[in-house]
Amino acid sequence: MLLLKTRVSWLVALLVIAGVAVAAQSGQTGPAEASASAWLSLIDTQNYGASWDQASGAFRARVSREQWAEAARGARTPFGELQKRTLKSATSATSLPGAPDGEYVVIQFNSAFEHKAAAVETVTMMHEADRAWRAVGYFVR
Numbered sequence: 001m002l003l004l005k006t007r008v009s010w011l012v013a014l015l016v017i018a019g020v021a022v023a024a025q026s027g028q029t030g031p032a033e034a035s036a037s038a039w040l041s042l043i044d045t046q047n048y049g050a051s052w053d054q055a056s057g058a059f060r061a062r063v064s065r066e067q068w069a070e071a072a073r074g075a076r077t078p079f080g081e082l083q084k085r086t087l088k089s090a091t092s093a094t095s096l097p098g099a100p101d102g103e104y105v106v107i108q109f110n111s112a113f114e115h116k117a118a119a120v121e122t123v124t125m126m127h128e129a130d131r132a133w134r135a136v137g138y139f140v141r
Helices: 002-020 030-044 048-053 057-062 065-079
Strands: 082-093 104-113 116-127 133-140
Touching: 030 048, 030 082, 030 104, 030 116, 030 133, 048 065, 057 133, 065 116, 065 133, 104 133
Parallel strands: none
Antiparallel strands: 082 104, 104 116, 116 133
């Protein structure tokens, strides 16, 4: 079970970690930021199934709904309830290692939780064919 959880966390975090190293591209990130905030609110309320439902097709193809719920619960529960979240950065990219070319925004938030005063949440958003911005990766440290 631990191996599965580690593998799921690795798959989800891989795109995020790779995206942080990508050079910034010019472009508006506001819609991606708004979508990331809405998606994170599902995680904040422990609605992990709905967060999986609203994630990108690439995200859902890499991890099952149940695996995501378990991994997200394991990552977020120790921190307790969200106290505050502010935008730290938003970086646009058209190419991420291990992912098809497309439109991405890697968004970082400075976050404070009940049991972790200073955390950084990273959400990688992908602009899908239907023109919606959806999460393709999430990492919190």
